[in-house]
Amino acid sequence: MFSDLKVFPNEKMGRTSRIRKRRVGSQRFRPLVIDSCPEFVELCKWMSANGWNATSKDCLKTKPAVFSDTGRGLMAMSNLAPNGLIVRIPKNLLITKEKAILQFPALQNFKMTTAECLTFFILISKINGLHSSYLSTLPKTFSVGGLCESQEVAVLPKVLQDKILCNQSYVVEKYQNLVVIWEKMFGPTLTLECFQWAWYCVNTRAVFYQDSDIFNMVGLENNMALAPYLDMFNHDPHVVVEAGFNKNSQCYEIRSSQKIKKHQQVFINYGPHDNQKLYLEYGFITQKNPHNVVEFGISHLFDVFPVHTVCFLPNRIALLKQLCKNGNLFYSEEGFSWNAQIALTLLSHDNSQLSRKGFSILEIIPDKYQIKVFGRKIVDALFVEFTESLNKMSLISGNTTSSFWVAKTLVKDILNVLNACVLDAE
Numbered sequence: 010m011f012s013d014l015k016v017f018p019n020e021k022m023g024r025t026s027r028i029r030k031r032r033v034g035s036q037r038f039r040p041l042v043i044d045s046c047p048e049f050v051e052l053c054k055w056m057s058a059n060g061w062n063a064t065s066k067d068c069l070k071t072k073p074a075v076f077s078d079t080g081r082g083l084m085a086m087s088n089l090a091p092n093g094l095i096v097r098i099p100k101n102l103l104i105t106k107e108k109a110i111l112q113f114p115a116l117q118n119f120k121m122t123t124a125e126c127l128t129f130f131i132l133i134s135k136i137n138g139l140h141s142s143y144l145s146t147l148p149k150t151f152s153v154g155g156l157c158e159s160q161e162v163a164v165l166p167k168v169l170q171d172k173i174l175c176n177q178s179y180v181v182e183k184y185q186n187l188v189v190i191w192e193k194m195f196g197p198t199l200t201l202e203c204f205q206w207a208w209y210c211v212n213t214r215a216v217f218y219q220d221s222d223i224f225n226m227v228g229l230e231n232n233m234a235l236a237p238y239l240d241m242f243n244h245d246p247h248v249v250v251e252a253g254f255n256k257n258s259q260c261y262e263i264r265s266s267q268k269i270k271k272h273q274q275v276f277i278n279y280g281p282h283d284n285q286k287l288y289l290e291y292g293f294i295t296q297k298n299p300h301n302v303v304e305f306g307i308s309h310l311f312d313v314f315p316v317h318t319v320c321f322l323p324n325r326i327a328l329l330k331q332l333c334k335n336g337n338l339f340y341s342e343e344g345f346s347w348n349a350q351i352a353l354t355l356l357s358h359d360n361s362q363l364s365r366k367g368f369s370i371l372e373i374i375p376d377k378y379q380i381k382v383f384g385r386k387i388v389d390a391l392f393v394e395f396t397e398s399l400n401k402m403s404l405i406s407g408n409t410t411s412s413f414w415v416a417k418t419l420v421k422d423i424l425n426v427l428n429a430c431v432l433d434a435e
C-alpha cells in the first residue's frame with residue numbers, strides 16, 4: 010500500500026507536506042477499534058456483571074481492534090511500565106472442565122479429556138443459545154493446517170503433508186468417538202464441520218490451567234481452560250510474559266516483562282513455537298520467528314547418501330530412526346540440530362564400528378567435514394522440494410481455503426530460511 014504514495018527523491022518536502030504524508034500513511038494502516046461492536050459491548054457487560062473490573066487502576070486498559078498485520082487483537086489504551094499487569098480475569102469467568110460439568114452434569118457420565126468437555130460445552134451452549142455473550146466473540150472460521158482440502162494437502166511438501174494428515178485423522182477420530190456420546194445425549198447428528206469449529210475454538214484459544222484435584226489428569230489436553238477476553242491476545246515470539254492463575258487474587262493474570270506504549274497492539278507469547286507449529290496449531294505464521302526450523306526425515310538422508318554408497322546395516326537404520334524421533338532432525342539459522350549432526354556423521358561411519366555389540370549413538374563425535382558437505386546437499390534437496398511444492402501450489406486456483414493460503418506463506422518462509430543458509434555458505 011505504501012507503494013501507492015508517490016514521493017519523488019528530488020522533491021523538497023516542507024513541514025506541512027511531511028505531516029500530510031505521515032497522516033495519509035498512518036490513516037491507511039491505523040488499527041480499527043471495535044469495542045463498540047455489539048458482541049464486545051455484550052461481552053464486557055456480561056463480564057462486568059460477573060466480577061470483571063475493566064477499569065482497575067493496576068491493570069492495563071485495552072480495547073479490541075483490527076490490526077492490518079495480525080487481524081483482530083487488543084490495543085493498549087495507556088502506557089505500561091515493565092512487569093505491569095496486562096489482563097486479569099476472575100476465576101468465575103473461566104470456562105473449566107469443572108464448570109462445564111456443573112452446567113451440563115450429563116458430561117460426567119462419559120470419560121472425556123478437558124479439551125473434549127470444553128468442545129462439548131461450546132456445542133451445547135451454541136445449540137441452546139447459552140453463553141451467547143462469549144460465544145458471539147469466537148471466530149467463525151479457522152486457517153489451521155488440519156482444515157486444508159485433500160487436493161491442497163496433496164501439493165504440500167511431504168513433511169507438512171504427513172503432519173496435516175496425522176492431525177486430520179486425530180480430529181476425525183475424536184469426532185467419531187464424541188459423536189456417539191453426542192447422539193446418546195441429544196439425538197440429532199453432529200456434523201464434522203460443527204465439531205471441527207468447536208474443537209479449534211478450544212484448541213486455538215485455551216490457556217494452560219490446572220483444574221481442581223478431582224479432574225487432575227496429566228497431559229496438555231487436560232490442563233486447559235477458556236478465558237473470555239484474554240483469548241483475544243495475539244502472539245509475538247519476541248515478547249516475554251508471565252501468565253498463570255493467581256491463587257491470592259483468584260484470577261488468571263498475565264504480566265508483561267516489557268514496557269508497552271499507548272495504542273500499540275498488546276501481544277502475549279504462546280510458547281517457543283516455530284512457524285510450522287504455529288500454522289498447524291493456530292493457523293498463522295509470524296515474520297522473523299526466532300524459533301524457525303526446517304525439519305527433515307530419514308528419506309532426505311537416504312537421498313543424499315544413495316543406497317549403493319552406504320551399507321545399510323540394520324543397526325545403522327535402527328540408530329537413524331532413533332535420531333529421527335520427535336522431529337529432532339532439523340536445520341535452523343544456527344545450523345543443524347545435534348541429532349542431525351550425529352545422523353550425518355553416522356551415515357559415513359565405519360561398518361565394523363557400527364556392528365560392534367553395544368555400539369551406541371553417544372559414542373559418535375560429530376564430523377565437521379561430513380556435516381558441511383552432506384548438510385549442504387540436504388539443504389539443496391529441501392530447497393528443490395519446497396520450490397517444486399510452491400510451484401504446484403501456485404497452480405491450484407479458484408476457491409482455496411484460508412488454511413492453504415497460510416500454507417503458501419509458510420512454504421515461502423521456509424524457503425527464505427533455506428536460502429539464507431545457501432547464501433551464508435557461499
Ligand SMILES: C[S@@+](CC[C@H](N)C(=O)[O-])C[C@H]1O[C@@H](n2cnc3c(N)ncnc32)[C@H](O)[C@@H]1O
Nearest residue numbers: 079081082213214240241242243244291292293
Ligand atoms: C487466542 S486467539 C487470539 C485472538 C484472535 N486473533 C481473535 O480474533 O479472536 C489465537 C488466534 O489468533 C490469531 N493470531 C494470533 N497471533 C497472531 C499473529 N501474530 N498474527 C496473525 N494471527 C494471529 C490466530 O488465528 C490464532 O489462532
